[in-house]
Amino acid sequence: MPSYDMILRNGTVWTVGGPVRADVGVKDGRIAGIGVAGDAGETIDCTGLDVLPGVIDSQVHFREPGLEAKEDLESGSRSAVLGGVTAVFEMPNTKPNTDSAEAIADKLARARNRMWCDHAFYVGATADNAEALAELEMLPGTAGVKIFMGSSTGSLLVAEDEHLARVLRSGRRRVAIHAEDEERMIARQGERVEGDPSSHPVWRDDESALLATRRILRLARETGRKIHILHITTPDELALIAANKDIATCEVTPQHLTLAGEEAYPRLGTHAQMNPPIRSGAHRDGLWRYLRQGVPDVLGSDHAPHTIEEKARTYPASPSGMPGVQTLLPLMLDHVAQGRLTLQHLIELTSAGPQRVFGLRTKGRIALGYDADFTVVDLKARWTIEQDWLASRCGWSPFTGMDITGKPVGTIIRGHRVMWEGTLANAAIGAPVQYDSVPLS
Numbered sequence: 001m002p003s004y005d006m007i008l009r010n011g012t013v014w015t016v017g018g019p020v021r022a023d024v025g026v027k028d029g030r031i032a033g034i035g036v037a038g039d040a041g042e043t044i045d046c047t048g049l050d051v052l053p054g055v056i057d058s059q060v061h062f063r064e065p066g067l068e069a070k071e072d073l074e075s076g077s078r079s080a081v082l083g084g085v086t087a088v089f090e091m092p093n094t095k096p097n098t099d100s101a102e103a104i105a106d107k108l109a110r111a112r113n114r115m116w117c118d119h120a121f122y123v124g125a126t127a128d129n130a131e132a133l134a135e136l137e138m139l140p141g142t143a144g145v146k147i148f149m150g151s152s153t154g155s156l157l158v159a160e161d162e163h164l165a166r167v168l169r170s171g172r173r174r175v176a177i178h179a180e181d182e183e184r185m186i187a188r189q190g191e192r193v194e195g196d197p198s199s200h201p202v203w204r205d206d207e208s209a210l211l212a213t214r215r216i217l218r219l220a221r222e223t224g225r226k227i228h229i230l231h232i233t234t235p236d237e238l239a240l241i242a243a244n245k246d247i248a249t250c251e252v253t254p255q256h257l258t259l260a261g262e263e264a265y266p267r268l269g270t271h272a273q274m275n276p277p278i279r280s281g282a283h284r285d286g287l288w289r290y291l292r293q294g295v296p297d298v299l300g301s302d303h304a305p306h307t308i309e310e311k312a313r314t315y316p317a318s319p320s321g322m323p324g325v326q327t328l329l330p331l332m333l334d335h336v337a338q339g340r341l342t343l344q345h346l347i348e349l350t351s352a353g354p355q356r357v358f359g360l361r362t363k364g365r366i367a368l369g370y371d372a373d374f375t376v377v378d379l380k381a382r383w384t385i386e387q388d389w390l391a392s393r394c395g396w397s398p399f400t401g402m403d404i405t406g407k408p409v410g411t412i413i414r415g416h417r418v419m420w421e422g423t424l425a426n427a428a429i430g431a432p433v434q435y436d437s438v439p440l441s
Helices: 073-082 101-111 130-136 161-169 182-187 197-203 206-223 235-242 254-258 261-272 281-292 328-337 343-358
Strands: 004-009 012-015 018-021 024-027 030-034 040-045 050-053 055-060 085-090 118-124 142-148 175-178 227-229 248-252 374-384 403-413 416-420
Touching: 012 343, 040 416, 050 343, 055 073, 055 328, 055 343, 073 085, 073 101, 073 403, 073 416, 085 374, 085 403, 101 118, 101 130, 130 142, 130 161, 142 161, 161 206, 182 206, 197 261, 206 227, 206 235, 235 248, 235 281, 254 281, 254 328, 261 281, 328 343, 328 374, 328 403
Parallel strands: 004 040, 012 050, 055 085, 085 118, 118 142, 142 175, 175 227, 227 248
Antiparallel strands: 004 024, 012 018, 024 030, 050 374, 374 403, 403 416
């Protein structure tokens, strides 16, 4: 009988202590040994490749139920594993909203035998369900609570301090926040210029983000609730969060680290439109400055697809959002190749960071006893993001045609080779993510 179910041989393995040349053994879906000898039911040759902890994307919108023309759980998760992502946390702004126990149960049922990667689902906060959130956030398969302080895709919105405080007082897990100030954005709607998406960051300006971030930090401190602020776009917000790390963690996205408005809006038009917006090159450089100082805790794609036909509408009738789960890792590997961050720092942002911030039970690191989740990459591969590689139902990416260095080669989830060299396994095996603070049943 083989000693292991799987052995990954001859790769550079990124363990808790750093990179080592070692063979990794897998048994019953868990890491059973690092630096192993013996035989296995399946052997994977990783010569010349780097074996990373499985990449976790903690912010995706897969649009099911109700908006499946844009994306669904199957196509979105297929995009994820093709891009080297082993687990996703999916957002609640669907139709209907994911704001009840029944809606969470429905998503989990839809995901069974259809989602390619492991998954959890956020429950959306509303003024009506605030007192129920303490119970809802503890449901198995739930990533936690999500608050929209400013309007975005869908109808979820909690804008007033009174209701925000009610939400924050209901429960104990870290709450995810979309921080844009609704009142200011309503007052500034006249700043939108018809047909000119470059006016989007003028309308949803820096102060819209800063006001909301200041408010939610104050309310988090008043209520004693820890928060996680999503898709930060301004250096000033990161300075605020750095002064409040005892209660706040935060996320940045690859698109805000890659695109600059001066170039993106003329080239991409409404395909560069998202909330909060792509801002200037100076903003992008400021995000990198704080990233190098360790302020952002995680990277999330904010994968938010809309159809090509919807994006073709004249601004501001065009919807905000862009796909990104499949390109998250390739874009960041290219930044590693360009010397903007180290591979170790990238692992912190995509694996160890999510494990720490969200309390994941057995994910986020290559260590004995953890889930055998691996993202295998070729750091030297030079390639172009082509349309036919993209799997999202929306059918486009703002990064199509981009030449990059660094490519995901394999996605292994709980000891199952789900993707290898662009080819998928025969069946989807994604399962709900388990959290330290959530009961199994």
